[in-house]
Amino acid sequence: MTNTSEKPTLPAVIANAVSKYFGSLQVLKNVSFTVQPGEVVALLGPSGAGKSTMLRCINHLEKIDGGQVSVHGELIGYQRQGDRLMEMSDKRISEQRTTVGMVFQSFNLFRHMTVLENIITAPMMVHKREKAEAIAQAHALLQKVGLPDKASFYPSQLSGGQQQRVAIARALAMEPEVLLLDEPTSALDPELSHEVIGTIKTLADEGRTMLITTHEMAIARGFSDRVIFMVDGEVAEDVPAKQFFESPQHERSRQFLAQMEN
Template sequence: MIELTGVHKSFGAVEVLRGIDLTARAGTVTVILGPSGSGKSTLLRCINHLEKVDRGTVRVDGELIGYRQAGDRLHELSERQILRQRAGIGFVFQNFNLFPHLTALQNVAEAQISALGRYKGVANEKAHELLGLVGLGDRAGAYPRQLSGGQQQRVAIARALALDPKLILFDEPTSALDPELVGEVLDVLHELARAGATMIVVTHEIGFAREAADTVVFMDSGRIVEQGPPHEVLDNPRHERTRAFLSKVLV
């Protein structure tokens, strides 16, 4: 499903990604761990071409993301073509990014109308279904300001699901939440994992990584230091840098 090959990304003189190779099969959950500044969020943004890679390639379901290949050269796609690709890659951000003037239902429906061209009635029906899925069927008419942070993040997850994505990217989806609200969002992620969604999740929630991930990836300084099944990376890490990081987050 996902294949990153030799991905490099710099911002000015700062090299943020230094040759990332990563693959993930359809229906699996990949959790990315690492300290702040290790390149985790930039990596997610490169997967759906919110950031252009400097070198390397990203493929989702066999399709080259952001570019077309002609011989040995890559040419960036038009904005319209890139938006079409992004519609198949859901993205859930740290800070919800809901439209404050739209209700929960409208936030989930509008994504479908704008990106997929669905009729309003069809989009509303799908939005109702998805709000029920994330436990907010009774809050469809509420505006973001009337919802807790955990509820807003669950609306954001429903909005991402509304586009029927092949892949869902989560960028620290619980980091902006009060501790007592984290569990309700993680419960939704667990349900998605059990349902076979293909997910890449950047998080510091080690319990979620241990229980839901098929693969745990540890990044530092723009590189993948190690990766493998949760019981290997979390319980018996091979690299000293991984051990040092886990000794702090597992306290």
């Protein structure tokens, strides 16, 4: 007998007809998709397709001009007032961002802070976590990303791959429900990319919900569940990763894959 008292699981992310303009240029055109909890979704497409902008709209780093985004059923950046959507206060938006972690391609670590300080600052300030607890969590996260001995180092003393893994640990310290990674390996050479890819795969194996913009096929083909392929601000394909790589339907998808293989 089905237990009717159990609440249905809400989608992790819903993008519904999201539009975004930069001046007169429309960079997102009614983009819609749904991400389920535990899914790893790769956002692929040529440069200028709108992938990174879409990622930034999910945690309201970019304000949307149409449509809406929700995370686990909660509208991001806006609240309903009658039949209108009104932007939330900066404080409330900041609170929402704690549930949606973001890892940038340029690492964005605080250069004047040690690795440990980079990781513990936000949990202590935002979540009011005790310092000892934050430090213990930071050491556990550094172990997870393969950098247990780098807590006292400064970012300038680390390689690019190590800095990116610290950035991932910092994002995880906020215990986000969804993790967004924007071209996490694009600034790295192949050897250092391998380190970061291994860390992301570990998170995927743990069942963490992730959306990743990437040109790295080892991520998209290796362990993504789905591919959302974007062209000119629109979703051209939204299919299981295996299907995308074995039988892409859109001509631009086929061209994209051919370029990646060359």
